[in-house]
Amino acid sequence: MHYRMLRVLAVLLFVTSAVSIASPIASACEVPAPVKSIDPPGFYDDAAGYARAVQPMRGFIAKLNKAAETGDWSCAVDLLHGWASADALMGPIAGYQGYYERSWAGTDFALVILRMPDSVKAANASKFAVINPWLERIAIATRDANAINHLHNNLVYWAGLNLVAIGTVTNQPQLIDSGLIRAREGIRDIGPNGALEREVKRGDRALHYHTFALLPLVFTAELVQRRNIDLYQENDHAIARLANLVIEAVRDPSSFAKITPIKQDLFPWTFQDELAWVEPYYARTRDARLPALIAPRRPFSEWRLGGNVTAVWGVPLSNRP
Template sequence: MLRPLLRSLFLGACTLPSLAQATCPDAPTAIRDIEANSFYTDAHHSLIDKALEKQYHDNIAPLEDFLRQVAAMADQRLEKQDLDAGRCALAWLDSWAAGGAMQGRMINGRGDTQAQYERKWMLAGLSVAYLKVRDLATPDQARRIAPWMQDIADQSLALFDSPKHKRNNHYYWVGLAVMGTAVATDSKPHLDKARSVFDKALGDVDDDGTLPMEMDRAGMALHYHNFALAPLVVMAELARLRGEDWYARRDGRLQKLLARVEGGIADPAWFQQRTGVKQKLPSDAAQCWVVLLGKPAPGKSKNCAYNHFGGSVRLLAAGPLKRD
C-alpha cells in the first residue's frame, strides 16, 4: 500500500522547475498496480466515511501527482511555447508506456472496482494532455505511447461488458478515456467505440434532462449529474477535431442534460425537491467544461485546471480545441 511518506518523497522528487532553465527531471517509476477503495457508506453512494476517504487519497496520490505533472508540462508548452516542457511531458509518458504503467493488478477494497475507475480517469487526463504535445513526439515515442493508451482504453471499456457493472457516469468517463485515446493516437476503431458510449449516454437522458441512475444519488444527485455531463461535453468537443457534430446526435439530446445541470447549479431547488435532500454543489473545477463552450470559468480559477481533463481547460479551449 502506498503511504503518505511515499507521497511526500514522490512530490519532492517531482517538483517541476521552469524547464526553460532546467533539464527534464526523470519520470517516477511506472506504477503498474493500482490500489484504490470506495469511501461511500450508504446504498445511494452519497455519504462519505472520512477514514476511508483518506485511505483512498493516500493510495492514489502518486498516480494523481504524475498526471498533474504531465498536464502541467503540456500546459507550459502551450502557454509559454516551451518546447522543452512539451518534450519532457512526452518523455514521462514514454517512460510509463515502456514500463507498462497501469497494466498490472487492479487491487480493489471492499469488493468494488475503484482501481479500474481510477485507471480510466488517469487515461482520460493523460490522453488529453498527450493531445497538447503529440506533435513533438518522436516516431519511437508515438509507437510506444499509442498502443499503451489503446490497450488501457480497451481494458477500461471491457470492464463494462459485464452486466453487473452499471453503465452510469463511470461509463461516460470511460468514453472520454477512449475518445481522448482515439483522437490523440488517430485510432478509428477507438473513435467508433467512443461514439457508441456517447450514444448510450444520450439514450439514458430522460425527457426532463435527468439521468435516472444519477438521480438515485440522494444529496449527490446534482453533483453527479454534472460529473456525468462533463466527459460528454469534452467528447463532443473532441469530435469536432474529426469533423463530427456530436451535439446534434439523438436530436440534440445532450442539450437537455446540459440545460438541467446548468439550471441546477444556478438554483438547486429543483433537484432538492425531486430528491427530498439538500444538494451538494459540484466543485468549480468539476464545472470547467463550461469553458469549452465559450462561457466564463466558474469561481476564480484563471486556468480552470482539472486533472481528468488533462490540465488547463482554458489552454485546451484556446489550443487544440480552439473554435474557428
C-alpha cells in the same frame, strides 16, 4: 455520512498537498517510479487508504499536466515514455476503483498529447512507437472492464471519453467507435427535463453526479466534431438539456428541487473544476448565462482532462451580463 465525507475531504487535501510538495519545478523532468498496478480501495469505502493508494499516480499526472501547461514538451514526452516503457497501470486489479482510476489517467494522457504540437510528436516518433501501444492497451482494458460496463452510469461515459481520446491520438477508429457507443448511452439516458435517472438515485449527491456526468459527454462531443459527428444534436439536443439543468443549478441550487426533493450535498470541487465543461461548451454555444459563471472560476484545472482546461479550450468572454 457527514463525518465520513469530512474524512474523505481531509485526506484528499492531504493528497493534493503531497503532490504539490513532491513535484517541484526543478525536478519536473525526473520520471517518477512507474505505478505497476492502480488498485485503491473504493473512494467511499476507505478514505485514507484511497488517498494513499492514488497519490503516486496523481503525482505523475500533476507533473505531466504541469509540463504541458508550461510548454515543456520534452519533459511531457519523457514522462509518458518512461511509464509506457514500464507498461504502467496495466497490472492486475483486484477491486473496482482501479478500473475508474486507470480510465481517467488514460484520458488525461491522451488529452495532453492532443494539445502537443505535431512537430514534437514527429521529432519523438520512436518514443511514440512505445507510448501509443501503451495507450491502446489502457483503452482496451477500459473497454473490456466489466467493473465499469455493468454500471450504465457516468463512469461508462468517462470510459467513452477514454476510448475516443486515445483512439483519436492513436488513429484507431474502432476505439473511437467503442467510445461513441458509451457516450451515446449517456445521451440517450438524458430525459426531457435534462435529468439522468441513474444519477438521480444518488440521493444527496445527485446534482454532483449530474455535473460529473456532463464532463465526459461534452468533451467527447468536442473530440468527435473532427470526424463530422455531432453528438450535440442527438436525442433532440439532449446534452443541452443536461447542461441547462446544471447551469440553472449553479445559478440557483434550489432549482434542482424539481428533480429531487432531497437536499443536495456538494463537494467543494463540484461547482469549481468539475464545471470545466463550460469552457468548450461556451466556446461552441456562446450561452449568455455562462460568462458570469466562468469569469470568477477561471482557470479551470481538472486532472483527468490534461490540467488547465481554460488554456486549451477557453475563449474570451462576452461583456454581456
